Amino acid sequence: MAGAAGTALCLNWLVFGRLGDGQGWFALLVSTYLTFLACFFIATADRYGRLVATDRTITVVVVSAGGVVLAALASLVIFILVLGLKALRPGFFTSDQTGITPLLPSTEGGGSHAVVGTLEQTALSLVLSLPLSLGAAVFLNESRSRWRRPVRIFVDAMSGLPSIVCGLFIFAVFIQPHAKDAAIFGFNGLMASLSLSLIMIPTITRTVEVVLRLVPDGLREASLALGASRARTVWSVVFPTARTGMTTAIVLGIARCVGETAPLIYTAFGYDLMNANPFNGSQEALPLFVFRNVQKPDQTAIERGFAGALVLMVIVLALFALARYLGRDRTRRAAPSRRWRPRAPRPTQEVRP
Amino acid sequence: MDAETPVASPPRRPRVVVDEPARVDRVFDAVTFWSGFSVLVLLSIVGLFLLTSSGDSLGQTGLWTFLTRVEWRTDVQPARIGVLGLLVGTVVVAVIAVVLAVPVGVLAALFITDYSSARLRRVLIGLVDLLAAIPSLLFGVWGFVLLSNQMVPVSRWISDHFGWIPFLATEPNRDLTGSMFIAGVVVGIMVLPIITSVAREVFSQAPPGEKEAALALGSTRWGMIRTVVLPYGKGGIVGGTMLALGRALGETIAVALLLPQVPLVSKNILEYGGATVSGFIATHSGGDPFTVSGLMAAGLVLFIITLGTNMMASVVVSRSRSGVGVEL
Amino acid sequence: MTTITVDRARSNGTHPSPTPRLVELIGGPPPGAAAIEARGACAWFGDRLVLESVDLLMPAGQVTALIGPSGCGKSTFLRLLNRMHELVPGAALDGEVLLDGEDVYRHGRRAQEVRTRIGMVFQKPNPFPAMSIRDNVLSGLKLAQIKCHDKDGLVEQSLERAGLWKEVRDRLHQPGGALSGGQQQRLCIARSLAVHPNVLLMDEPCSALDPTSTRRIEETIGELRHQVTIVIVTHNMQQAQRVSDHCAFFLAEENEPGRVIEHATTTKMFSTPDDRRTLNYVEGRFG
Incomplete structure (x- = not known):
């Protein structure tokens, strides 16, 4: 399995060297990912048969979808954290924008x-x-x-x-x-x-x-x-x-x-x-x-x-x-048991359309 | 019913039983009734007001002209306003968002319900809920400052390789920031948690008996998902998609930041330009009464569209096998 | 009037165990057990007649078991007695239910007052999850606006009567939901007893419990006999035989409303019933 993944990765390096025509990171990412999937599928199919290969490949796809969601969240939080900390000082909570001009550093004044x-x-x-x-x-x-x-x-x-x-x-x-x-x-x-x-x-x-x-x-x-x-x-x-x-x-x-x-x-x-x-x-x-x-x-x-x-x-x-x-x-x-017990209800996150 | 009652016992009339409610109950009934009723009245007022105040601009412009005119100019006499340019942008952005978000969201939901351990599942559910709780403004600034620039090479790459698809073409040397595509990507990330949580909800209700049966027949996990979980959750996927579409249509701040908000009908979604109804309203505050009336009319059109989408979503979900207990 | 019924109950009883002096309540139901009698009771759900012309006397201070196959209207009849039936949307009724000789459906009589006098224990134990054991016992006072000066005494006495005091005396402030199923059910019995009802209705109180808990509940019923009139719905023939003084057999033929086929003392019902169908049922040949 690890060998298959390794082979796939090696192949990827070769392939995206040709396909990635200097168009930025996204193109690289997409082509790498697709070739990786293809290689992974072929390698697993060779060893375990198509059915298992489909199953495993889908697993990879599903896991990466979960990864995308997490990455989106992480990227958002880190981005705001990094940029926000640059200008956030305790003074933010004590002062307003009195006398602030565009020339003053962003740590001056507050919200x-x-x-x-x-x-x-x-x-x-x-x-x-x-x-x-x-x-x-x-x-x-x-x-x-x-x-x-x-x-x-x-x-x-x-x-x-x-x-x-x-x-x-x-x-x-x-x-x-x-x-x-x-x-x-x-x-x-x-x-x-x-x-x-x-x-x-x-x-x-x-x-x-x-x-x-x-x-x-x-x-x-x-x-x-x-x-x-x-x-x-x-x-x-x-x-x-x-x-x-x-x-x-x-x-x-x-x-x-x-x-x-x-x-x-x-x-x-x-x-x-x-x-x-x-x-x-x-x-x-x-x-x-x-x-x-x-x-x-x-x-x-x-x-x-x-x-x-x-x-x-x-x-x-x-x-x-x-x-x-x-x-x-x-x-x-409380002690875990299978007895009937009315649970205090909890709402799921309400989604506002 | 009477026909089924045997002849020997003639149908009887029930006795009238009255339970005089206690005084607290009468107060209780009155208070709850009036709060429920006033919510109803409140919305009726909003709706009626939207209608009547749209009347000014619609009367002057004409409903059909308003719906089919692209440009929005209040600096000329008489003002030429129309909602088509805004509507096209709204729909395009929402569709891009949903098209991008649905596959990722559904797969992520599958990951949560069928691929992760119980502990990881709880964490992931919490994170998706968290993603849903983050204000759209933060997505907006994130997209505006970070993603917007990062996406330019992506747009260029897409237009270079897929330019033969009409709407993906770009003219040379055009600005590729502030495009409907980028707005769509940001809104797509924003609606991702909606799709994920609705899909997760229905997937997790897939009957365990049928799932086990599929596995017992020697099916792989994917085979089980394809034969049991996905068919079961179809209604939920469609409903979640519609719900996300409704949200994407009404999204304001992110698109107000990302798009130039100049009404036009463009088929080049990768190029700078585009406007949406809500974004346009947000960037045109403080106008004269006629402008406000026109904006009201645009808002009304948007409201009707989102309402229709949401209603379709709830119908689809409640009709499907899995949707009975699902809250939208 | 009520004193007489209590006396009659006592003279009737096989156990000489005296009724304990109950902790005094202000604004509660009149003391003692009371007879409850249905006359020509009918019940509808929407257009469907589910119970027809039930005449049944449940004597004061005795245990009456309602037996019969599922769907024959036993539970509906039980809910008719304390005016819970009318809470179901579309439900209707006819006939009279006499509590101490007075119709509970009499015009102008409040359902709340009737329900305070006629307690009810449900199939599933349902203690209030947001309340402690103690608050669960006292919930009836709070909910029906009854006052009591000796709340601690009342809690102890009610739990004692329900046979739960020894098990929970040290954890009265724990949530009621933390008890086992059988204990929860006895807590519900204690909760009903705390308002000193004249009648206690039990709707298959043991169907969700294991045999040991069932036996404890049956013991509790035995101890409560004479203090309060008990009407119990049960699917369990042995249980009916063990706990009840009287039995009523309900049966609904196909596409027909439920009726009382026969009612008599438990001994007679289980040895020499008049009706063949009763015999078949108690001997387990159907249902």
Whole structure:
């Protein structure tokens, strides 16, 4: 097997020396890979027959596909880490872009205004959307209303709303016609939170609903059979059982919200200085900070943008890790056995179309 | 039913039983109903508003003209706006993304479900979920700063060797950065985790009995996958693809960074140029009411397309054998 | 009224074991076991009649076993008794269910109140996974808004009555899901007993358990006899014979709703039943 692989590799060197006609690394990679596969197939077929060779070759292909996914992830993380660390200094969290000119090194100035904006906007949108989405999720799963179907269809439809349209919608409804009348309808953090809520509501509703659905019906029956009202059942039995799953769902919803850029362009607008008041005046947010800076022509701005990207990535990773931690299967650590046990449900990663 | 009841016992009417809900239950019902209902109302408002405010520009331009005109100019009187140039770019980028991502994603899903050990599997599932949680902005800057330059020789190589395929040809000395191909590659990596996780979900539900039966008949692992897992997961693959397509169509920030966002219909996907609906909206903020109305109309068209794609995805998945328990 | 039923139960009993003094509850059901009687009970799922004209008296303080092949409406009948039937979408019913002589379906009577008085143990043990053993026992109080000044005493007494106290006294704060299947089921029994129900319904409580756990549950039923009226659905003839005072045989002919073919004392049902089908069933010739 190793011999076959070795032969294949040797052959590759010969072949790609002729095929790779100086067109960059990608061409080399593709031709190497293909010839490697061919050689591997021939070598294995010679020894074990075609059936086994097909099987083994496919194994190689499948493993390399897994490798591609990992490579993409690793490349992204390392790239942002390397470029971000270049400009990221503790000062990033204490200063804004006051007095920054393109000539100053990228380690000067910071993104504290962006961090504050992101925190405020995310918190506000969470406050705005959480009660509604929890209520809607409970409605979809625990009631017997005839309106469940239409609500479900609309929630599903809403989760397909392109995020940029959410921002544009808020802009057209509030900011454009009313900005002259009141600052609260100008470009500000609140408007950003409203548009983020439009994204968050369907996301959280859907994931929480999935989690609630995983709570075994037997528990609801047991509670009702003890003389509980339906409200009590949901509050004292369903919610505690689904608690880990629900927190995971909500944390992942926050993670999504933190990284959203598109809706902010039309609502928070972006600002280079600290504005801690989300109700008045345009405000920065981390994604906007990154988006605006990497597009600037000067190298230092791009580096600052990457410092922001690194902070954003760390926040998202931290939220993701938190979600994993909260959603970990606590029951698994109890004595392993095959007895029936209602597991605290865990949502799978919700994918927002 | 009545016909089946024996004549001896005439059909009986059930007794009407009422259980007066407790006060907490009445409050509970009201609260949950109104939150569910207000979500419904909220979306109706968004939809209606999109419709009415698109009305201005659509009324002036005409729906058909709007849908079929390529150019978007608001600096002339009367403004000439159309969505075709944007739509073509949107669809091309999304299709490139999905075409590239589907094989890799499906194979990666196979790797996770059928080729890795239980421990590695858990790690990999976590990593794919992580990949899905990374904001598209980060993919965007990654593609914008790193991949964009790295891909130029690739594009050149493709056009040199496959230039005989019409849409892969490039004119000499054209800029090959900022092409729809590169945007497609970046968006493809972005939708990779979606396809992988949906495919993984259905593959992992493939009946173990049938898998063991295939292996017991002397089939190789690949034979087992080909005869059991892939047919079983077909619906999931198609559904995941549609879902990824929906996401790719709506992707904003990465394409806003990568493409010049000038509407045109070009058949040279490897060359500089291209625009997508969402990217175009993102780069044209702060316009006059008419522009915003036009952008709204473009957004509405995009929304309808993504909605259709997503609905088809859920229908395909729920109709397939494997899709019953799969959450999209 | 309830005192009389308790007395009758005691005088009836073969065991002289006295009813223990129960920990006092505020707002709980009236004390003692209560007779429960179905009169002309019918049940539908949608348009399908699954149970027709069941008349059955389950005497206070005694164990009544419902036997019969699968799908003959035993479980439906059981759920009819404590108004769980109406929770199933499309379910309907007719007839009366008298608890202590009063119709539980009487207009204006609340299902919650009925269910507090009639406890239920399900086929699969279903302790609340998010609660500790202690909280599981006390969950009925919380869920039905019943107060108790001596919660520790109530926990001990309920677990004692369910025969679980000795096994779990040192780990009351561990999650209920960490117990074995049989222990979980007894925890569910303790949970039901904690609100001092007048009737306890058991829907095949041992079908998911191994023989040893089954025996423990049967012992528990034996100890609870006289304290509370027990109605148990079982597929196990020996079990019915071992634990019950009365038996009712349910049967659904093909394409027909379930009916009670015969009911009598357990001794009679298993030795000289009136109906051939009963004899065939108890002797294991079908079902």
